[in-house]
Amino acid sequence: MSQAETNPPVRHERLTCLYEEFHRRFGDAPAADFPIRAVRAPGRVNLIGEHTDYNGGFVLPAAIDREVIMVGRRRPDHEVRLYSLDYQEEAAGDVRTPDRTAHPTWSRYVHGVVWALQQRGFKPGGFEAVLTGNVPQGAGLSSSAALEVATAMLLQTLFDLPLSGPEMAALCQEAENRFVGVNCGIMDQFISRMGRQGTALLLDCRSLEYRWVPLPDERVRIVIANTAVVRGLVASAYNVRRAECEEGVRLIRQWEPTVSQLRDVTPEMLEKYASHLPEPVRRRVTHVVAENQRVLETVAALEEGDWQRCGELLVASHASLRDLYEVSSPALDLMVELALSVPGVLGSRMTGAGFGGCTVSLVREEAVEQFLATVIPEYRRRATWQLAGEPEAYVCRAADGATVIS
Ligand code: GLA
Numbered sequence: 586m587s588q589a590e591t592n593p594p595v596r597h598e599r600l601t602c603l604y605e606e607f608h609r610r611f612g613d614a615p616a617a618d619f620p621i622r623a624v625r626a627p628g629r630v631n632l633i634g635e636h637t638d639y640n641g642g643f644v645l646p647a648a649i650d651r652e653v654i655m656v657g658r659r660r661p662d663h664e665v666r667l668y669s670l671d672y673q674e675e676a677a678g679d680v681r682t683p684d685r686t687a688h689p690t691w692s693r694y695v696h697g698v699v700w701a702l703q704q705r706g707f708k709p710g711g712f713e714a715v716l717t718g719n720v721p722q723g724a725g726l727s728s729s730a731a732l733e734v735a736t737a738m739l740l741q742t743l744f745d746l747p748l749s750g751p752e753m754a755a756l757c758q759e760a761e762n763r764f765v766g767v768n769c770g771i772m773d774q775f776i777s778r779m780g781r782q783g784t785a786l787l788l789d790c791r792s793l794e795y796r797w798v799p800l801p802d803e804r805v806r807i808v809i810a811n812t813a814v815v816r817g818l819v820a821s822a823y824n825v826r827r828a829e830c831e832e833g834v835r836l837i838r839q840w841e842p843t844v845s846q847l848r849d850v851t852p853e854m855l856e857k858y859a860s861h862l863p864e865p866v867r868r869r870v871t872h873v874v875a876e877n878q879r880v881l882e883t884v885a886a887l888e889e890g891d892w893q894r895c896g897e898l899l900v901a902s903h904a905s906l907r908d909l910y911e912v913s914s915p916a917l918d919l920m921v922e923l924a925l926s927v928p929g930v931l932g933s934r935m936t937g938a939g940f941g942g943c944t945v946s947l948v949r950e951e952a953v954e955q956f957l958a959t960v961i962p963e964y965r966r967r968a969t970w971q972l973a974g975e976p977e978a979y980v981c982r983a984a985d986g987a988t989v990i991s
Pocket of ligand 1: 769770
């Protein structure tokens with residue numbers, strides 16, 4: 586995500602490179618009779634509803650204009666042949682035996698999706714594909730979900746698999762949970778598959794009911810800022826938070842037997858029982874209960890075109906993630922503070938799992954230039970921690986979820 590790339594390279598240029606590479610590598614393969622297909626799946630930014638998905642709650646993410654693109658074709662045998670344009674690496678395997686320890690590591694996500702399809706009784710055959718992606722990695726913008734969903738989309742297209750969008754999202758989550766071994770919720774895969782241009786998506790992570798919420802107009806822009814801090818702690822802390830939430834459910838159930846997830850805890854219940862909960866469980870539960878309310882309030886505010894209120898809710902969400910859920914970091918806090926110091930910035934918060942990665946800000950159009958000109962240089966100047974790359978900001982557009990490219 587370099588500054589020069591504020592406008593992501595046009596898709597068709599990347600697609601042309603992929604086709605050229607595909608023909609160079611697989612042009613004369615025995616599969617030459619099968620049609621070649623291209624698919625894409627985006628990364629995401631979560632506007633609000635953080636650490637609520639695995640508690641059965643609400644989230645409001647948008648798909649972004651950064652994506653994984655794959656060009657592929659069936660093979661007449663069981664081989665899987667992959668090539669990553671970005672890493673300039675190939676990977677090979679057998680579709681009948683998905684390999685958890687495959688190298689290079691990016692190919693494990695592809696194997697994971699094959700595995701998850703097989704768990705559901707699908708039997709994809711061999712295939713060959715080349716891929717490229719411009720979702721920043723390790724930045725909390727769901728580059729792995731984009732790769733999983735792109736893979737599922739490609740296999741669905743190549744092998745005519747009857748899979749609805751939500752089913753595909755669930756299957757990709759399963760690949761990540763049970764094959765790759767990362768215990769994430771459903772949000773990232775769902776939005777990567779189901780996003781729609783110009784909208785955010787309100788998802789009930791328990792029922793998987795969803796609806797698109799139009800982002801009212803272009804006078805307010807979504808700006809993503811990358812702290813360039815590697816999210817070292819994220820995996821272990823994430824699992825600890827999940828366990829603390831489960832502990833909260835276990836305790837509250839003693840008094841409220843209908844509670845099966847934190848989603849079921851109402852603000853009234855929390856008020857009644859908070860003082861009976863040990864720390865840090867009380868803080869975690871308090872965050873989740875209020876964050877779910879904030880998601881619904883943000884949707885109402887968006888529908889009224891009340892950006893000011895949306896901004897306030899983002900700010901409240903960040904404070905809660907920092908003080909109650911304790912998944913922010915000095916880098917994220919600084920980025921948020923700097924963003925909020927720019928006149929015309931309505932709200933700003935960390936987005937994704939936390940501990941590093943990106944912030945999301947709602948910025949009035951006339952303030953975008955100043956945001957880009959001041960926030961990142963000032964962040965660089967004041968960062969006393971080690972940076973793993975270039976901190977940068979970009980204005981994102983809410984994009985469509987995964988599609989077959991015709
Ligand atoms: C990560 C996970 C998501 C979600 C967020 C926190 O992005 O992959 O499922 O839990 O963290 O909201």
